[in-house]
């Protein structure tokens with residue numbers, strides 16, 4: 001059914017954790033037992049690093065394409081990709097083996113705090129097998145559907161993947177989605193069944209059968225490991241060498257380097273992650289960006305080991321980084337092709353741009369922060385190219401942007417990264433999916449210069465009298481669940497206006513359901529509902545499936561008669577009442593009581609459809625502060641003032657800024 005590289009020579013089954021010479025220098029390679037005691041020349045560190053000095057650059061010419069393997073680790077969320085990457089880094093001596101190596105490649109603060117990978121990370125590993133020195137470029141990828149753009153981009157720099165499947169949970173929705181990404185890219189797939197040994201409920205044989213049934217991969221191709229304990233992880237390295245083909249491409253051809261990721265460093269400018277499809281690139285070369293046609297001089301090239309390690313050159317088939325004095329974030333396009341000046345080449349196909357699933361308005365808390373926030377958003381979108389940005393403005397919130405994300409988690413992570421990495425605090429409005437309207441009003445058609453418009457800002461939702469029809473985006477959702485939850489899940493899908501398209505057993509006890517859903521119904525909290533209904537056992541993934549006609553209405557939320565612009569939302573007509581009621585209830589719980597009574601109302605046009613009231617209350621922060629300790633009083637007042645920064649005024653009502661997101665997180669499943 002798919003391409004698997006022919007099997008090459010076998011490496012020894014067990015590896016020596018460290019070749020002694022390498023160990024004492026902390027060198028990133030080791031040799032396999034096949035070379036032990038053999039007549040093959042031992043791999044002295046000096047051969048890798050020139051004179052043997054750790055500080056000297058690695059001579060990358062020692063790795064011709066046939067000694068390179070480029071692969072990604074892909075899996076469903078939490079199936080152990082990053083843990084397997086840790087073990088591979090340890091086994092190849094790239095990092096020292098310590099108890100503290102936990103998800104080493106998850107470098108971002110947000111990844112550490114949330115315990116999930118959100119950003120693909122590359123690491124070059126050196127591995128010695130049967131007397132041959134290999135360069136293995138590993139890319140650890142995220143598992144959550146909101147970050148699948150990272151996976152598809154990473155695959156463009158690879159010839160194979162390790163498809164990790166949890167031996168306890170078996171194939172899940174993102175396992176299927178990620179497998180097909182790799183399959184469509186014609187990559188070799190090595191199935192790795194993880195958590196085999198140490199988990200009581202693990203059933204690797206069942207998972208092997210699932211893999212065979214769902215992906216047509218024979219069971220004997222599966223490698224069973226425990227990434228946590230390191231059991232059998234060596235065979236993964238052997239399989240990488242044996243089953244993944246080396247990259248194509250020739251050093252003699254003119255340079256063709258694909259920019260598959262990039263970051264911004266305030267001192268060095270853009271750091272581009274590149275995969276060399278052809279040619280050689282060296283420090284000092286004059287290169288051209290196919291996208292901008294600008295010419296740059298290469299200041300630095302190197303590999304990620306896993307931190308940046310400069311080299312003199314990079315050669316065809318290798319993956320590394322390049323710094324070339326690109327100071328402006330708009331100069332570095334992900335998917336761009338870099339080539340040598342005076343040696344133009346046909347640019348590589350690049351990447352399909354990401355299709356945003358939800359849009360939200362983003363505004364600085366204080367308009368004086370506009371330029372800082374602009375620069376922060378530009379730099380962060382360089383590192384996260386799946387975010388789309390349009391300028392926007394609002395009467396209540398001032399100048400800002402409308403940002404498109406791949407899902408709500410993606411939006412939250414982006415917001416968190418802005419705060420953590422750029423110290424930027426923002427107001428985010430209610431996320432909305434991109435609706436469409438077919439206009440009937442000649443005036444509007446003239447204004448928009450087209451008949452069918454896409455609405456990414458609910459405030460601009462045209463009235464019913466001015467449109468022929470509204471359209472909502474739909475997705476094809478895949479749910480995988482143990483069969484005992486099927487009934488409950490089908491009811492949930494129905495409540496979310498889902499239309500069943502398919503149902504099949506992937507083994508005796510697990511069912512795969514396919515539903516066509518309005519995107520709006522699943523984007524906010526469907527996954528949470530699914531998890532709680534199935535005690536955490538069901539998984540969900542979705543893909544774009546176009547648009548369908550829908551009866552939509554715009555719903556306003558008012559506080560004491562003032563419309564809260566952040567909360568204007570578009571809902572299906574049949575759901576307006578129940579959604580409005582939930583938003584009012586949630587807002588009531590989120591709003592701090594104030595000196596006066598607050599009326600919270602949901603309205604469609606002039607018709608109020610739900611209402612809640614927050615009673616008046618006076619919070620005296622000094623109430624418990626008896627006596628005359630002025631410093632204590634000052635501290636309390638300062639803390640109160642700090643807290644106010646997190647509030648946004650609507651009329652004279654103070655609303656905590658996170659309330660705008662929180663209120664949306666529950667939809668009625670009735």
Ligand SMILES: Nc1nc2c(ncn2[C@@H]2O[C@H](COP(=O)(O)OP(=O)(O)OP(=O)(O)O)[C@@H](O)[C@H]2O)c(=O)[nH]1
Pocket residue numbers: 075076077078079080081082083084103115116117118141142143144194195196198199225226227228229
């Ligand atoms: N018992 C056991 N736990 C494991 C094993 N491998 C990974 N884990 C645990 O599973 C959890 C998830 O592991 P990660 O490596 O972060 O999973 P991931 O696939 O990278 O997660 P995302 O990147 O967020 O999708 C962590 O708590 C790991 O300690 C294993 O072999 N056995």
